[in-house]
Every structure is written in C-alpha cells, then in structure tokens.
Amino acid sequence: MDTPPPTRPRGLGFDWLLMANDFTFHITTTRFDEDYSPSASSRITTNFANLARGERRRDNLRRALAMIDARLNDLARADNPTADRYTAELDIVSAQLRFADAGDDREFPLLEVLDINIVDRRTGERHHGIVGNNFSSYLRDYDFSILLPSAQRTAGEFVVPEDFGDLHGKLFQHFLESDAYRERFPQSPVVCISVSTSRTYRRNGNRHPVLGVEYEQDSFSLTDEYFAKMGLQVRYFMPRGSAAPLAFYFRGDLCGDYTDLQLIATISTMETFQKIYRPEIYNAASPAGDVYRPSLERDDFSRTDITYDRVERSQLAATQGKYAEEHFVAPHRQVLNRWAARYPATAR
Secondary structure: OOOOOOOOOOOOOHHHHHHHOOEEEEEEEEEEOOOOOOOOOOOOOOHHHHHOOOOOHHHHHHHHHHHHHHHHHHHOOOOOOOOOOEEEEEEEEEEEEEEOOOOOOOEEEEEEEEEEEEEEOOOOOEEEEEEEEEEEOHHHHHHHHHHHHHHHHHHOOOOOOOOOOHHHHHHHHHHHHOHHHHOOOOOOOEEEEEOOOOOOEEEEEEEEOOOEEEEEEOOOOHHHHHHHHOOOEEEEEEOOOOOOOEEEEEOOOOOOOOOHHHHHHHHHHHHHHHHHHOHHHHOEOOOOOOEEOOOOOOOOEOOOOOOOOHHHHHHHHHHHHHHHHHHHHOOOHHHHHHHHHHOOHHHO
8 A cells, every 4th residue: 555654753854754755665464374475576585486486486485384284383381282272374565665856766675574463263352463574674684794894895894884684674663663564564574593503502590481581692793783783682591492582673662562462473473494504503313501602513403394595595585685786775865865864863
C-alpha cells in the first residue's frame, strides 16, 4: 500500500519533515510455504530464498516447515499432549523505499524480514507472533562487502569507517517510525541470528522459562555494533533442547514485551534455519557449556536432509552489494546524505 508522509520523530523540526518527503515506504508480503518462489527483487542469499531453488526446492521447503512446527510444539508443551496443537504460518515482509524523484531507480528493495502467525489447531485461534526474525538487506551487503573491504584496502589494515552503518541504521529506524510499519505491526521487531564465531560466550546464571539460559559475550562484534546503529540491543539465550545460544536483537524489553508463544515461534523458526545453515553450531552433538566459543570447524554434528548452498550465499554477497551501490547508493547519494545529516541517532 502507498503510505502518507512519514511520522515525524519527536524533537525534529519542519526542515526534517520536508526532507523525509524525499521518499516513502511501501510494504508487500509473500507467503513462505512449500509453493514459495523468490521474487525478482528478493535477495537470493536469504535463508528462505536459498531453500527455494533447485530440483529439491519443494522438498526443502516442506521439510523446513515441518521442522519449525515440530520445534514449536516441542517448546509449547502446555496442554499439548500429542505435540501437534500448533502450526506456524510465515510471511516474508518486503519493504520498498520509494523516492519522490522519477527515474529507473525510483524504487529500491530496502529490506526483508519474516512475520509469524501461530495457528491453534485445537481452537482455531490465530496468534500474531513477532515480526523480524530473519533480516535481509541489500544495503548491509554494500556496507560489509563493498564499503568495508574498500576501506581496508585503502588503509592497508583492518579498519572500520567511523560512519560505518550510519545510513543503514537511520533508514531502519525511520522505517520503524513510518506509518507503513505502524499500521501493520503493533510491536517492535526482534531479529534472531547465529552467534559470532569470533567471540566467546559465558553463562551469566540467568534463566528464562522460554528463552532458556542466558550468555554474555566477551566483547561486542562488528555485527552487534551494526545492529546497535539500527537501534537494537542484543542478548544471547540458549533455549531448552538447543545446542547453542541464539543472538536476539531487539528494542525495549525482550523478556517482557512478548508472550511466551510469540518467543517460542521465533525460536522455532530461526533455530530451524540455523540448523540448516550452520549445523556445526546448531546441530552439534553436544550442547554449549558454561563457556562457549562457536566454531564452523567441528565435525561432531549432523546435517539436516535439506539442500543449502552456503558457498553460493557467501559469493553472492558481493554481487548484491554492488547492485545496491549501482541502484541505490550512487543514484541517490545526494538525497540520502542530505536526509541522513538531518536525521539524529536519537530519533527513536
């Protein structure tokens, strides 16, 4: 749907509101089921798009959805003796950014996330889950695969530009403040991804009834800092029956803003993707201990019977980053820089 001019964050003046009219957001949704096929504008390295290609695409999707439902019912045991009471329905939420100026690159696929609904087969009730979960962004590909390597080549060592992720973070926060988002989603998003293989995690003694045991990292990773610029803080939890903690990026109160069933649906969905994508960590033979350093070099794990091309995913990141540079950053650089300069990090 077309959206009216974006909501002005508190404390910003009329000049900023005029700048915000340079672009608006447009949301579409696509059901993620066994009939799903990636759209032309979808990043093909997303977990769901990777599964939906090749000769085994339908079997891949069917098996992945069955894994999600099995884990959902395993975690939602209350009044569920046959472990088949719930099923998850997933929608891919695509946010398009539309520039006011005309041209071939007037619209750009800014980001994609997943929205979850939980269907109670016994009562027929539908419970809205959490939006977010998987997070996909062409602009993030540009930052990590084009901008960051370029800065390192120039400096001759590993360096992170001071403004790294600033534009992406401000656009994401602006999207959450937009009418397009608020009209569809009453709660803030939660993004759930793998822990970093470059960090060490330690249990802190805290335990949540659904999220499980909590871990703390020895220091923030570059991904943590990148999500922080998006206005999201991070906590790490290993749910019951999991092999490793998951990283949860969120606004507000992760443990207090969402119901147990909402959290269960997010865990079930994203743990399934990680078992397929990173089985060395999330399908390991033994669970993480009190002190844990994730590794993709382990051999004591089992693979799922689902085809996933991890090498292709890595190789395509640079291609997608170049696409963002050519169709988003370069043609709209002046408008984006002008807007970002007026949009404060405290707008959220």
